[in-house]
Amino acid sequence: RPEDAHESATFGGGGGSTGPQDLAIETLADNIFLIPDVSQNYNVLFVNQEDGILVVETPMSSRDTHDVVRAIAKQFPGKKIKGAVPTHHHFDHSGGLYGYMEVGVPIITTEGNADFVRDIGVVIRNIGQNRGVVVDARVETFSGAHTIGSGTLEVQLIDVGPHPHADEIIISYIPSIKTVFVADIFNYRGGAVRAASAYQLALADKLEELQLDVEAFIPVHGVRATADQFWESVRQGRAAQNNN
Numbered sequence: 001r002p003e004d005a006h007e008s009a010t011f012g013g014g015g016g017s018t019g020p021q022d023l024a025i026e027t028l029a030d031n032i033f034l035i036p037d038v039s040q041n042y043n044v045l046f047v048n049q050e051d052g053i054l055v056v057e058t059p060m061s062s063r064d065t066h067d068v069v070r071a072i073a074k075q076f077p078g079k080k081i082k083g084a085v086p087t088h089h090h091f092d093h094s095g096g097l098y099g100y101m102e103v104g105v106p107i108i109t110t111e112g113n114a115d116f117v118r119d120i121g122v123v124i125r126n127i128g129q130n131r132g133v134v135v136d137a138r139v140e141t142f143s144g145a146h147t148i149g150s151g152t153l154e155v156q157l158i159d160v161g162p163h164p165h166a167d168e169i170i171i172s173y174i175p176s177i178k179t180v181f182v183a184d185i186f187n188y189r190g191g192a193v194r195a196a197s198a199y200q201l202a203l204a205d206k207l208e209e210l211q212l213d214v215e216a217f218i219p220v221h222g223v224r225a226t227a228d229q230f231w232e233s234v235r236q237g238r239a240a241q242n243n244n
Contacts, residue, residue, distance in 0.1 A: 020063075020066065021067050023035050023038060025075055028179070029152070029176065031048040031152075031153055032045075032048075033046050034218060035068060035071060038064050040060070042057070042060060042064075042221065043057070043218065044057045044058075044059070044068055045057060045218070046068075046072060047149065047155055048076055048153070049148070049149040049155075050153070051082060052079065052081060052082025053081045054149065054155060055068065055072070055081055055083070055085065055100075056085045056172045057085070057087055057093065057181075058085070058086045058096040058097050058100065060095045061095050061099075062095075062102075064095075064096050064099075065097075065099025066099060068096075069103075081105045082106070083105065083106045083108045083148070084096075084107055084108070085109070085157060085172070086107070086109060086117070086170075087169060087183035087184075087220065088168065089113050089116050089166065090184075093183055093184070094117075097117060097120050097137075098120055098121065101121050102135050104138065106138040107138065107140070108139075108141075108142070108146070109140075110143065110170065111141045111142070112167060112168045114139050118139055121135040121137035122134050142157065144158075145157065151176070155172055155173070155174055156174075156175065157170050157171075158210065163202050164198060164199060164202055166184075169185065173212055177216070178215040179214070179215065179216045179218060180216070182218070183219070183220035183221070184220065185199040185202065186199070186200045186217060186219055187221045188217070188222045188230075190223050193229050193232050193236070194233060195237040195240050196238075200230075201237050201238065204230075204231070214227050
């Protein structure tokens with residue numbers, strides 16, 4: 001049962017971190033949190049909503065999932081995880097899915113990725129001494145956009161695909177803090193702003209179409225960037241394109 005996930009999980013193994021680790025939790029706003037560096041520069045977002053905790057991003061391995069679940073349990077004892085959201089299907093962003101599946105946490109994903117997610121549950125694992133079992137994954141799907149929660153804890157899941165990086169890829173927008181959480185298609189590690197990549201330019205086009213009110217971006221890989229930094233990077237990238 002998801003409500004038992006904190007205490008009774010037996011995770012199916014996999015690489016990522018070398019062993020259990022105590023993760024730091026950063027508060028972004030009341031009941032909105034970031035867990036930085038879960039595994040090799042992968043950040044995870046979670047929101048403590050009234051009916052359960054929503055986790056966004058599922059990197060690397062079941063072992064990393066175990067660390068995230070323990071960190072959340074320490075912060076909110078007894079509170080269930082009501083859903084886990086992989087940003088996209090690439091292995092380093094979905095490797096932790098099995099850890100949620102085996103304790104009954106629903107996986108929330110786009111319709112085109114649903115079969116991929118279900119397949120993760122039925123693949124037989126034999127990794128070291130950890131032998132995973134087949135699980136009947138609970139998969140909830142959406143197309144386009146999906147809102148979870150309300151008020152200051154509302155999270156909008158938005159598929160910004162088709163994108164050059166992945167046909168379907170989810171960004172999370174939290175209106176109350178005007179923040180976008182994004183994987184791979186925008187990375188910022190601090191320092192001087194550089195010209196946007198083709199991935200970031202494609203995201204910028206989609207954001208202009210969506211007309212979201214954004215003040216900050218938190219990448220899965222990297223550190224917080226302001227909207228001014230994001231759009232200055234886009235300006236430089238578009239200028240470079242025009243000069244070629």
